[in-house]
Structure formats: structure tokens, C-alpha cells
Amino acid sequence: RYNQVSYLKGRNKLINIVAISGFTNKSYTIYNSTDDIIMSGTTDNSDFWSDSGEHVATVDISSIDTEGVYRFAIDEMEVSFNIQEDGYQELREQAFKYYYYNRASTALTPVYAGEYARNEGHPDNRVIVHASAASAERPAGTIISAPKGWYDAGDYNKYIVNSGISTYTLLAAYEHYPTFYQNLDFTIPEQGGDIPDILDEIIWNLDWMLAMQDPNDGGVYHKLTGLNFSGNIMPDQYTFDRYVVQKTTAAALNFAAVTAVAARVFASYESAKPTYSATLLQAAKNAYSWAKSNPNIYYTQPNDVQTGAYGDDNLTDEFQWAAVELFISTNDAQYKDDIVINEIDGGVPGWQDTATLALISIAHHASSLSNDIDVLTANDKLLTIADQLRNTVNTSPMKIAMTTNDYVWGSNGVAGNQLVVLIRAYELTANETYLDAAYKALDYLLGRNGTGYSFVTGFGDKTPLDPHHRISVADNISLPVPGMISGGPHSGQQDGCSGYPNNNPASSFVDDYCSYSTNEVTINWNAPLVYSLHALHNYQNS
Ligand code: G3I
Ligand code: 9MR
Known part of the structure; x- marks a missing residue:
């Protein structure tokens, strides 16, 4: 499981190895685009991740920091991943554009909507x-x-x-x-x-x-x-x-x-x-x-x-x-x-x-409020939430911010808002460890999760093709509207859809229109994604 869109130059880069059974010391090899081996090693012993029912090890590849396309090989499997300075430009634009595509009371014109004009x-x-x-x-x-x-x-x-x-x-x-x-x-x-x-x-x-x-x-x-x-x-x-x-x-x-x-x-x-x-x-x-x-x-x-x-x-x-x-x-x-x-x-x-x-x-x-309200206590509360998230990122088997209770209807909205909190904590303290945690947590939405999907339509190697979005179903265009984040896994399965792989909170997800409880899109789940991608880009440049 890896970030299917891009890792960023200068930032941490994690890849997870997952298996149904526990494993020890598996060898892996990383190649660059001219097939040179640039890194190899063995994984740690796997940990059981109960949220998805899988065994997980994490490989830290942060030391690879040259832009390019790479291959990660383990057993008979191989995936390719990118490292770029600005790997999310298109993703940022499309995640925002979702709001235009979802406007009521107006025609969308080809100039702005391309083939999604309506x-x-x-x-x-x-x-x-x-x-x-x-x-x-x-x-x-x-x-x-x-x-x-x-x-x-x-x-x-x-x-x-x-x-x-x-x-x-x-x-x-x-x-x-x-x-x-x-x-x-x-x-x-x-x-x-x-x-x-x-x-x-x-x-x-x-x-x-x-x-x-x-x-x-x-x-x-x-x-x-x-x-x-x-x-x-x-x-x-x-x-x-x-x-x-x-x-x-x-x-x-x-x-x-x-x-x-x-x-x-x-x-x-x-x-x-x-x-x-x-x-x-x-x-x-x-x-x-x-x-x-x-x-x-x-x-x-x-x-x-x-x-x-x-x-x-x-x-x-x-x-x-x-x-x-x-x-x-x-x-x-x-x-x-x-x-x-x-x-x-x-x-x-x-x-x-x-x-x-x-x-x-x-x-x-804070500065204009500090004479009137207890800003220190309020800021402490915000940092307490961020500290918990950062701790989960650093200690969980997948090195993500999500925990069992976060897998609700719209769990990807939770994952997005976790990023907002971590980013705000960084802004408040200038402590880089919040930003590091945010980058790792962002990987979750783009593939380092319990499903193997990059959850944003159109971005990644395996992305939702059949979200619960009436326009995407009815528009006679094979691919869904791009830039929409799917709701995300949770075990409620209130839609009674068939095809869920299992009932585990982090992997109960099915890319089917019928699954409105895991594969719908909404304005409130895209908003924290838009916020975070742009905020992180702002820091990347400054
Ligand atoms: O409030 C209880 C909480 O007390 C309890 O601990 C928890 C345990 O699961 O459940 C909480 O209620 C949940 C509620 O959301 C609030 O989080 C329900 O189980 C859950 O089914 C409910 O899901 C909402 C869903 O509508 C069904 O009502 C989603 O948050 C909400 O995003 C979704 O919104 C829908 C709109 O109704 C219609 N348009 C599409 C949109 C997205 O699917
Ligand atoms: O399409 C609806 C979706 O936006 C809601 O999130 C969901 C829960 O309220 O309901 C969906 O509509 C379904 C309805 O509840 C039951 N019949 C099938 C509908 C989906 O086509």
C-alpha cells in the first residue's frame, strides 16, 4: 500500500507491506526508471492491524529523494510510485473544481467543464x-x-x-x-x-x-x-x-x-x-x-x-x-x-x-482575542487533539492517523479533517513534527490504507470508478467526474450492497454505485482535502 499519486521531494515517504498472515524479514528491492537498484532491504516483522484484519510492515524510503518514477518489488509483486517536487498540482485543482461541477442552477460550459459540460x-x-x-x-x-x-x-x-x-x-x-x-x-x-x-x-x-x-x-x-x-x-x-x-x-x-x-x-x-x-x-x-x-x-x-x-x-x-x-x-x-x-x-x-x-x-x-477570552486554554485543546493524531501516526501499524472509531460513514472526511487539525497545530507552534504527521496521514487518502484504493476519482492507480454520484452515473462518460473523494470504509453497510470484501472497519468498502454508505461523495468530505492540499503546498514553497 503506497501513495499512488506522488511522494514529495524533501518529505517523508512510507510504503506498507500487507499480508493476510504474519511475516518476518521479507526482502524488497527498489529500482529507478533505468532499472538500477537504488535501495534494497528486509522488512521488520509484521504487526497485526485489527482495523483491516491484515498484517502490516512499514518500509521507510524517505532517503530516496530524487524526482522520478520508481518500482518497488517484493515477492512476485511490483508497484511503481512517483517522487515529485509538486506532485499534487492537478489534484489540488480538480479537488477544488468539484464544487463547480456540483453547482446547482447553472449550465456547465465546455470552456470550464470540458467533457463534463451539462x-x-x-x-x-x-x-x-x-x-x-x-x-x-x-x-x-x-x-x-x-x-x-x-x-x-x-x-x-x-x-x-x-x-x-x-x-x-x-x-x-x-x-x-x-x-x-x-x-x-x-x-x-x-x-x-x-x-x-x-x-x-x-x-x-x-x-x-x-x-x-x-x-x-x-x-x-x-x-x-x-x-x-x-x-x-x-x-x-x-x-x-x-x-x-x-x-x-x-x-x-x-x-x-x-x-x-x-x-x-x-x-x-x-x-x-x-x-x-x-x-x-x-x-x-x-x-x-x-x-x-x-x-x-x-x-x-x-x-x-x-x-x-x-x-x-x-x-x-x-x-x-x-x-x-x-x-x-x-x-x-x-x-x-x-x-x-x-x-x-x-x-x-x-x-x-x-x-x-x-x-x-x-x-x-488569538492576538485580537487574548484580552477577552481564554485563548491559552482553547489552543491547548486544539493541540491536545493534534498530539493524539500525531501519536497515532507514529505508533499505529500503518503509520496513519486513523483509529477504529474513525471509520464512520464518511471516514475519508474524518481523515481529511485530521489533516486540517495537524496543519493548524503546525501553524500554531511551528513544530515540524505536526507537518510530518500530516504528510504521512495524507498518504492514507491516496492509497496507504486498508483498501488499496486511492480515494480521489481520477488520481492514482486504483481509484473509484463507480461512486454514488448521480451525475457520474447519468452523464454517459465512462469515467466519473474527477477530483471527488469517496466516502471511505466503515462497517455499517447500511446500503445492503453486495460485494463488500469483509466487515472490518478499515476495509469494508466497495467501489459500486449501490454503496452509498462507503462510496458516495459530498461537499463536506472534499473541503478538508482542498484545504489541506493547498495549505501543504503553501508550506512546501515557503
Ligand atoms: O450520532 C451517532 C453517535 O451517537 C453514535 O455513537 C454513532 C455510532 O455509529 O452513530 C452516530 O450516528 C451516525 C450519524 O451519521 C452521525 O455521525 C449514524 O450512525 C450514521 O449512519 C450517520 O451517517 C450519516 C448518513 O448521512 C446517514 O444519515 C452521515 O454522517 C452523513 O454524511 C450522510 O449524509 C448524506 C445525506 O444524508 C444525504 N446526502 C448524502 C450524504 C452523504 O452520504
Ligand atoms: O442517494 C441517496 C444518498 O445520497 C444518501 O446518502 C442515502 C442515505 O440517505 O440514500 C440514497 O438514496 C437511496 C435511498 O436511501 C434508498 N433507495 C436507494 C437510494 C439510492 O439510489
Whole structure:
């Protein structure tokens, strides 16, 4: 198992040998492209890796540090791998481009989408207020308009909770590395101009999020959805009515946090995007006060709605996250008074666990916050999570950051967010061991894992060809849309798909459309990949 995309010059390089049975001292040989032997040796004794049920040894090939293509041979097996100075350029671009490919309410043109050009679908300009979302001003059946946004995933619905962490992660990428992104072009229709391209893409989703707020009370609809999941059709073939469903506290708080971050980011772009920042900030404040008055309206799936729930009945973390972002953006004591550092407790972030997003923002704004909140304690909490990850990388059989409990639905989103935490710890401390751990942990997503897949479509020797992504199924193009990270292994197998190799958490994965529990794609799993690849590239250059 190896990084199938590229190892990087100047960074650590690990290859794992795995076998069904234990082994000792296996000989291996590494050749360069002219067939010279440049390294050979024997493995250590294997360790049992219970997460995949395999026996594993690790070979450290970091001493090979010349760009090129190499072959690694052991027993009768052979794989080839790359070492490059900048091995991820194309991967970075395509992982980001996924957001463009997943845009609702627009046609994708050949200039920007190449063979993935398609017609417009889901105009979402006639959306019905569902009974669960009815209010005096907007009774059930009222028609509203909420176009744009990114499709959540392999399905065509748009969910505020999951948009929350996804949009935050991309905004944080910009906020943490502004100069880097100001100098970075992406091939999207808004390319160039006064606003960095990453922010142009983010605007596509923010505009939709803003339309999900009821202007009458500040509440935010949980999702915009058909009553059921559609079949495998292209966006322009979709005929179901679309609804906004139930205002929830979770939606209001995710919305408040994201629009508060966006307000401070877009404050620098007032002339290119007049009043946008102020609109976002007002929206954030209104959503937050709605949540304060309605603190425990949890999502309950109405009987006639079948699509994703993104339910969450613990909102302590979302409250803290929103309060932190609003305080950073406003410096208003009202929000500071709601911040309780002791309540900001979580691990690696996810759509349901946003506490650490608050810690990440606190760490980034530490100097302006230190008179008002206990920044030291907050930073300690962030470093504690990173230390655990680094320790797992250094001591686990595969030398990765994943542990048994991380193999959930969307485990590759966990792996991506582990990278974000390690990178933030490096930024906070300048301690290179966090960066080393991040590079090793990145290999996991690109092949050094329990499945042998490089999980990003189009990148690697063995990559998902049949992800749960309606567009990729329906577009008559044999390869899936590139740059999408598949959900990743976990043993739930809720889709009842056949073809899983086994039930082990790290290897229960099947590259089949039917496996929506392991092989779907989503905006929240791609976001930490985009964040991390660009952040690491920034460090690689500096
Ligand atoms: O909250 C419990 C936790 O208390 C418990 O310890 C843990 C043990 O497994 O389970 C937790 O619940 C899990 C939940 O996610 C929160 O993590 C459920 O088991 C798990 O089935 C659930 O999976 C979610 C899945 O939808 C099903 O609801 C995924 O996180 C979520 O990413 C996924 O999202 C779907 C959307 O609904 C629809 N669009 C596609 C998208 C991606 O597949
Ligand atoms: O396509 C749906 C996917 O986006 C969701 O993650 C998943 C779980 O909510 O559900 C998928 O839809 C399936 C539905 O739940 C059951 N019938 C088959 C659908 C897949 O085509």
C-alpha cells in the first residue's frame, strides 16, 4: 500500500507491506526508471492491524529523494510510485473544481467543464414552503426562491448543516492563507477579476444560504429538497417539486457561524462586492438571535420527506461555534458573554461536531482575542487533539492517523479533517513534527490504507470508478467526474450492497454505485482535502 499519486521531494515517504498472515524479514528491492537498484532491504516483522484484519510492515524510503518514477518489488509483486517536487498540482485543482461541477442552477460550459459540460438543472426559483416550515408570514405552500448552491453529494438536495462545515472550511482556507489564494487562479467562469477565485466559488453557495433565511424572523430552513431522492438522472431531467423543510436551531447556528466568517472575509472586498459583507453580518446576527429564542428545535423528518436528515440533538458545539465567529467578526460583548471555553469540547471536526471549528478560529485570531477570552486554554485543546493524531501516526501499524472509531460513514472526511487539525497545530507552534504527521496521514487518502484504493476519482492507480454520484452515473462518460473523494470504509453497510470484501472497519468498502454508505461523495468530505492540499503546498514553497 503506497501513495499512488506522488511522494514529495524533501518529505517523508512510507510504503506498507500487507499480508493476510504474519511475516518476518521479507526482502524488497527498489529500482529507478533505468532499472538500477537504488535501495534494497528486509522488512521488520509484521504487526497485526485489527482495523483491516491484515498484517502490516512499514518500509521507510524517505532517503530516496530524487524526482522520478520508481518500482518497488517484493515477492512476485511490483508497484511503481512517483517522487515529485509538486506532485499534487492537478489534484489540488480538480479537488477544488468539484464544487463547480456540483453547482446547482447553472449550465456547465465546455470552456470550464470540458467533457463534463451539462445543461442547467434545479433552478430552485419556485420552491414550496413545506408544512413543517410554515409560519404566519409564509404559510405552507408559499413559493420562495432559493437558487444556486452546491448539490450536497451524490444526491441533488441542498442541506444547510452540511453546507455549514463545507463553506466554513473553504472560507478558512482563504482566511488562513489569503496571499496564497489571491495569487491562485482556478478555471471557473468567474476566473480572474477583483475577487479571488476561491471566494467566487464560495459566493455561489453563500448566495443560496442567504436565501434559506426567512427574512421575517431570521430563522433558517434546514434543507431544500425533493420529497424523495431522484433516480440516476442528469440535473436537467429532474422534475420533482422542491421544498424548504423545517426551520431548525442547528441550521440557524451553522448559518450564523458561516455568514459571520464570510462577513469578515468579504469586508476586504467592499468595492468589488458592495454591501455583501454587511448583508452577511446582519444575516448572521438575525440567525443567532433566532437560535437563542428557539434553542432546541431539532430536526424531525416529516412523514412525507425521505431525503437526508443531518439530524443533531446536541447543539452545545454549534452554539459555541456561532458565538465565537460572531464575536470575532463584531467584537460585541453580547457574543463574548455566550462563549464558555470549557464547553468547547470535541475532537476532529465533522458536520455534527463543530466545536473544533471554533478552536481553529480562536487560534487564528488569538492576538485580537487574548484580552477577552481564554485563548491559552482553547489552543491547548486544539493541540491536545493534534498530539493524539500525531501519536497515532507514529505508533499505529500503518503509520496513519486513523483509529477504529474513525471509520464512520464518511471516514475519508474524518481523515481529511485530521489533516486540517495537524496543519493548524503546525501553524500554531511551528513544530515540524505536526507537518510530518500530516504528510504521512495524507498518504492514507491516496492509497496507504486498508483498501488499496486511492480515494480521489481520477488520481492514482486504483481509484473509484463507480461512486454514488448521480451525475457520474447519468452523464454517459465512462469515467466519473474527477477530483471527488469517496466516502471511505466503515462497517455499517447500511446500503445492503453486495460485494463488500469483509466487515472490518478499515476495509469494508466497495467501489459500486449501490454503496452509498462507503462510496458516495459530498461537499463536506472534499473541503478538508482542498484545504489541506493547498495549505501543504503553501508550506512546501515557503
Ligand atoms: O450520532 C451517532 C453517535 O451517537 C453514535 O455513537 C454513532 C455510532 O455509529 O452513530 C452516530 O450516528 C451516525 C450519524 O451519521 C452521525 O455521525 C449514524 O450512525 C450514521 O449512519 C450517520 O451517517 C450519516 C448518513 O448521512 C446517514 O444519515 C452521515 O454522517 C452523513 O454524511 C450522510 O449524509 C448524506 C445525506 O444524508 C444525504 N446526502 C448524502 C450524504 C452523504 O452520504
Ligand atoms: O442517494 C441517496 C444518498 O445520497 C444518501 O446518502 C442515502 C442515505 O440517505 O440514500 C440514497 O438514496 C437511496 C435511498 O436511501 C434508498 N433507495 C436507494 C437510494 C439510492 O439510489
